[in-house]
Amino acid sequence: xxxxxxxxxxxxxxxxxxxxxxxxxxxxxxxxxxxxxxxxxxxxxxxxxxxxxxxxxxxxxxxxxxxxxxxx
Numbered sequence: 707x708x709x710x711x712x713x714x715x716x717x718x719x720x721x722x723x724x725x726x727x728x729x730x731x732x733x734x735x736x737x738x739x740x741x742x743x744x745x746x747x748x749x750x751x752x753x754x755x756x757x758x759x760x761x762x763x764x765x766x767x768x769x770x771x772x773x774x775x776x777x778x
Contacts, residue, residue, distance in 0.1 A: 714753045723755040 717723045727750070734745035767773040 714755055717755050722758040724758050726750060726754050726756055728753055 714725065716725075730747055730749045732745055733748045734743055736743065736745060763773050763775055763778075
């Protein structure tokens with residue numbers, strides 16, 4: 707169920723971001739161990755924007771000035 711609330715201002719279109727609406731969803735897995743267990747409800751109380759694509763190592767390095775990844 708989505709909860710009405712303030713909408714986060716839109717970022718520039720060039721950033722390729724998507725809006726995440728408030729609501730509740732089930733997070734976790736019974737098939738995967740570790741931090742993914744147990745399945746539990748998570749509630750997002752405010753909308754937010756998130757990158758549509760993963761950040762590449764090149765993008766990270768361009769912004770942060772270093773690349774701490776051990777995988778090149």
